[in-house]
Amino acid sequence: xxxxxxxxxxxxxxxxxxxxxxxxxxxxxxxxxxxxxxxxxxxxxxxxxxxxxxxxxxxxxxxxxxxxxxxxxxxxxxxxxxxxxxxxxxxxxxx
Numbered sequence: 001x002x003x004x005x006x007x008x009x010x011x012x013x014x015x016x017x018x019x020x021x022x023x024x025x026x027x028x029x030x031x032x033x034x035x036x037x038x039x040x041x042x043x044x045x046x047x048x049x050x051x052x053x054x055x056x057x058x059x060x061x062x063x064x065x066x067x068x069x070x071x072x073x074x075x076x077x078x079x080x081x082x083x084x085x086x087x088x089x090x091x092x093x094x095x
Contacts, residue, residue, distance in 0.1 A: 004049055004070040006042040006061075008032065021045040021070075025053050039068075046070040 002023045011017045017032040019041050028049040033041055043061060046068070050059055061070040 002071075004046050006045050006068045006070065008038075008041075008066065019045040021049040023049070023053075028052060042068040043070075 004023045006021045009018050018029050021028045030045050058073045060073050
């Protein structure tokens with residue numbers, strides 16, 4: 001699985017400001033929507049690229065510097081339950 005990087009690109013003489021979503025599998029560029037916040041613009045670009053690449057959901061993202069990075073999240077309920085059970089057991093033993 002690859003991560004998607006989203007980056008803001010300011011306006012030029014020929015193009016308005018935009019968000020570019022990029023990974024090795026492909027790219028997607030969308031105009032910056034000033035009605036949305038920064039996070040929402042980046043999340044929207046990543047969501048559209050995830051959809052176009054058929055990578056599925058859910059996914060999570062975070063910011064590092066001026067870039068945002070997004071990756072798919074694999075949820076395994078049995079594994080999560082085991083982690084929670086082990087943590088609770090350790091907390092009770094420590095008390």
